[in-house]
Amino acid sequence: MEKEPRLQVTLPGLTMKNPVMPASGCFAFGREYAELFDLSELGAVAIKGTTGEARFGNPTPRVAETSSGMLNAIGLQNPGAQAVRDEELPFLAGYDVPVLANVSGSTPEEYVEVVQTLTDAPNVGAFELNISCPNVKEGGIQFGTDPDAAAALTAAVKQVSTKPVYVKLSPNVTDVNAIALALAVEAAGADGLSLINTLLGMRIDAHTGKPILANEKGGLSGPAVKPVALRMIHDVRQVTNLPIIGMGGIQSAEDVIEFLFAGADAVAIGTANFTNPFVCPTIIRELPSWLDYLAMESVGDLRQQGVNI
Amino acid sequence: MEKEPRLQVTLPGLTMKNPVMPASGCFAFGREYAELFDLSELGAVAIKGTTGEARFGNPTPRVAETSSGMLNAIGLQNPGAQAVRDEELPFLAGYDVPVLANVSGSTPEEYVEVVQTLTDAPNVGAFELNISCPNVKEGGIQFGTDPDAAAALTAAVKQVSTKPVYVKLSPNVTDVNAIALALAVEAAGADGLSLINTLLGMRIDAHTGKPILANEKGGLSGPAVKPVALRMIHDVRQVTNLPIIGMGGIQSAEDVIEFLFAGADAVAIGTANFTNPFVCPTIIRELPSWLDYLAMESVGDLRQQGVNI
Amino acid sequence: MKNEQMMVVENKTIAAKTHELTLSGPLVDAIDQPGTFLHVAVPGDDLVLRRPISIAAVDQDVGTCTIVYKEMGVGTGRLARSRAGDQLEMLGPLGEQGFPVEKPQVGEDVLLIGGGVGVPPLYYAACELVKRGVTVSVILGFQTAAAIFYEREFHELPGCDVRVMTDDGSNGHPGTVVDALNERPSPPDWLFSCGPRGMLRAIETHAAHPKTNGYVSLEERMGCGIGACFACVCETGDGSSYRKICREGPVFAFKEVVL
Amino acid sequence: MKNEQMMVVENKTIAAKTHELTLSGPLVDAIDQPGTFLHVAVPGDDLVLRRPISIAAVDQDVGTCTIVYKEMGVGTGRLARSRAGDQLEMLGPLGEQGFPVEKPQVGEDVLLIGGGVGVPPLYYAACELVKRGVTVSVILGFQTAAAIFYEREFHELPGCDVRVMTDDGSNGHPGTVVDALNERPSPPDWLFSCGPRGMLRAIETHAAHPKTNGYVSLEERMGCGIGACFACVCETGDGSSYRKICREGPVFAFKEVVL
């Protein structure tokens, strides 16, 4: 693929060839998709949520299908920060693509520990604090709903991070709360926001009466949640100029345009990778003709035409 | 259709031939669907949200399509409580079906006024307080997120109502908040709960960069929200024995079974009426074979096998 | 009003991204008024809303009706892929108020103005008028030559005077339907119109004469299509009330509603 | 691993709600190991997840492969409606560890046990073993007579000993595959199995002999199918780690994983 200056997007810590990255948890650490296409084509790579120690995650089944969506309750399975530092990041360093390191934890200390372990990896461009994972009982979710806790966590991480820090917000809050969270983490020094994480959901097998997921509840993602994502991005964009990485149900270049108009500066694509493993490069290739169609010089231009504060 | 004792469900104020009713706002006051099938086949009819005075609602476009769902921002257009009392309820009284009167307002006084106007209508079996309409700026939503406000409203309505009162909860809250709301309205005297109302969402036209809805934001309904509905019903069922009318994305008899297993006592069907205007009678007809398949004597039996407090 | 699986008899492209779909089934018997529409269930479980499409013609003898639609998005795009023999679920005919084709008298000046995919219901109206012996004049507006359809079909109607306008002048007369209307020597007795809201407004404000009995067919995003969801309302002309386009329309007298 | 639109050559019903789908396309060239699977994109925009289905046979000369699937829900139900000439998007072949058909030696006792739609990958395995001159014994378990498939196909493999069991005794021998296994005079050298988890567990705990080289193909709900989402993990036998079924399997030695 030729370099397309029209698609370039520069966000804190992430100099992106284009506004498209795979979303955290849907791309592991890139190895598998690297067999399918050149990861250097991507704007960035958001890696699987990383915790202090290795985690084995939840019992299976961990996924269930829903109309235009899916539930997952992976439970943050990952090899732990040190293994990510030693084994996964070096692999990704073989590609010309910045990494957005997604961080999770049960305590603020754990987030800080992960960031400390990963912050000097040269290809980590920025961190994304997952303060909203609905799938781990002990961790995450309280930071995702309490602005003070979210702000304290952000401030603690900022103290040790040498890279910009994005905070990933949960949609499982009231609209008023979402804005309060965005403003709180901005005040605490966040360099950007990611939204949205998954919506809490559940499926029951009508044949057995039992939940389909072993964990009973899980996170809803995919096109079903796109309107919720757009609404939250739009709402948050009204109150802050922080860069926003938008995600939730993106499947096509047209969806990317919709997110940019809503106020996102870049986008992440999760579930759609499972539907079509080539979705990211395909969308990237289709974006220029959308710019042509809309008579926009660049992604940045388009972004300016969209919702602004 | 023959009477099917296996499908009968008795809820406070609503003696239902079967657990299926059209959801509020998707069936107006029944006149249009009465041209298509006999309304007496239904378990109940939830009428369009009624306010003190007539409302003209929001500018158009008022609906937008989303993947497996739709957004609406009708804005509670309705002829007002007195007209509903004088013109709409008498029409429905021509059928052998109880009415669940959905009530909205900008102030607690307005809710009380509507309930006072409608409570002596003989075919009103119960009220459903819409404390969660996301489409009317001045009204509704604060009751939907604040347990104290919701409880106060419930108590005020209970004072004037001669019929049981169901409170319809919003999904636009945290999971913790949803439980607090359910417990608060139960303590304030609610006879039952309805969940869920629509999720706040938005769509943007990628061709123009403008929101599709004139109101910009609207309420997401349809199969896309089903996992969220099931999760909320399941969660609330863990903490209360109040009857629950479950809704959100139901399209088939299998979906109804899933809702009953999740903890609902009856269900309401909204968006699916637009996809297929015969969906309610079709589902009612298919339920007995599901009971056979599951080797359940009755809907009540099935309900007992599902999630319980 | 019926909800029915109709059979696709033919689905053919008649202009740029514009297709003519011929359907058969008992629902056809119920069709009796130009301006009414079908609420089309597009195949695919991800689409919860139907698509309203006007009836463009009906042949009671053969038992078929025709709709003409332009590919605008996902729904009409999927319709375009339907093939003869497929089944499509249709709810209709919908709308209680179509074009009042029974009112114009022989000898009166009857003008039909259609823009783009607003043309199809006017073709049905023209057929009914001509059947009653009323001759009609038609102004058809399209963006460009490639978008033109039904020009020949209108010409084939006995006595029909057809004028085609294109925005870009690539075919027919350059200009808009309003230009064509303004060039006419005298205001028509009857004016039936359907097309983009902007065109209808221009007709009403710039060109419609007070003595003309003017009617418009309106479009709006719809939910139920039958009057139960309040999605498709428009304000009445005096601002005091509203009309549901799907049920009380989709055709209204100019003064009845605010465009 | 390729992602490709494959053409449906044939889709036929071979037992109750069980269908055999023959596909052609360049992806076939890459298939070389029984136990691997295709991640099938079911038509319909409402389904975001693919369906993993084992490869049941491959014919490199003709350039086709076959999968056999049972209608269990919405996805397999839609697959059942596909017709010759349709295109289906397939990702595959997936799985790095299939049945080790290259290991058994001529003269060794090789037993294949399949339950229900666990049978198809074993048919592919049997074909490869027979090609190498290894004779195989097969125990096939089905719920009832109507569900039986591939009995004849196995019989037609040279030297293949086939025993069919039905839970309800409506055909073949009444009982389960474990009953049949227990009746055998001596434990096999090699045991390849695929079927419901309960059946696999019963084989492992009640019937598998320590001297037998036992392998199982596992099923789990999947997201990506390629190892990137951690949906399909199972615990290793010693509890110290995990395996991704989609990538490191789907076939494992009995002791490698906890069933």
Ligand SMILES: Cc1cc2nc3c(=O)[nH]c(=O)nc-3n(C[C@H](O)[C@H](O)[C@H](O)COP(=O)(O)OP(=O)(O)OC[C@H]3O[C@@H](n4cnc5c(N)ncnc54)[C@H](O)[C@@H]3O)c2cc1C
């Ligand atoms: C009474 C009536 C008669 C119509 N007759 C015709 C006709 O004869 N020929 C024709 O080509 N078109 C006609 N239209 C417009 C037609 O309904 C839309 O072009 C069509 O719904 C677009 O669907 P889509 O899925 O391709 O577009 P999308 O944009 O993907 O549709 C998304 C949603 O918006 C709705 N929508 C989008 N545009 C319109 C519109 N202009 N009007 C109403 N709903 C819209 C769709 O129905 C759907 O619910 C008519 C509309 C109305 C209201």
Ligand SMILES: Cc1cc2nc3c(=O)[nH]c(=O)nc-3n(C[C@H](O)[C@H](O)[C@H](O)COP(=O)(O)OP(=O)(O)OC[C@H]3O[C@@H](n4cnc5c(N)ncnc54)[C@H](O)[C@@H]3O)c2cc1C
């Ligand atoms: C490696 C592997 C090989 C398989 N080989 C075959 C085969 O050769 N023939 C065959 O008939 N079946 C096979 N299966 C099972 C097959 O994948 C499921 O029956 C199928 O996915 C059901 O899809 P559905 O849409 O009809 O059911 P639904 O219940 O509607 O599916 C909903 C979701 O659950 C998943 N799901 C449901 N059941 C299973 C299951 N048993 N295993 C995995 N995912 C499931 C679906 O893929 C989908 O994501 C295999 C499964 C795996 C993991």
Ligand SMILES: Cc1cc2nc3c(=O)[nH]c(=O)nc-3n(C[C@H](O)[C@H](O)[C@H](O)COP(=O)(O)O)c2cc1C
């Ligand atoms: C299987 C799966 C695993 C996920 N794991 C993580 C994770 O580890 N950290 C995180 O922040 N988000 C995680 N997410 C959320 C996604 O990054 C994304 O926010 C969400 O899925 C919405 O985007 P989508 O609709 O494009 O999938 C996960 C999502 C899925 C489907």
Ligand SMILES: Cc1cc2nc3c(=O)[nH]c(=O)nc-3n(C[C@H](O)[C@H](O)[C@H](O)COP(=O)(O)O)c2cc1C
């Ligand atoms: C067009 C429309 C109008 C609605 N109006 C109301 C209303 O007046 N009062 C109310 O409580 N809920 C209203 N709702 C919400 C529904 O009653 C229901 O809670 C929601 O749509 C979820 O169910 P569904 O997915 O089956 O549509 C409306 C929904 C739609 C789609």
Ligand code: FES
């Ligand atoms: S579309 Fe529902 S009232 Fe017109």
Ligand code: FES
């Ligand atoms: S299905 Fe994604 S890791 Fe196996």
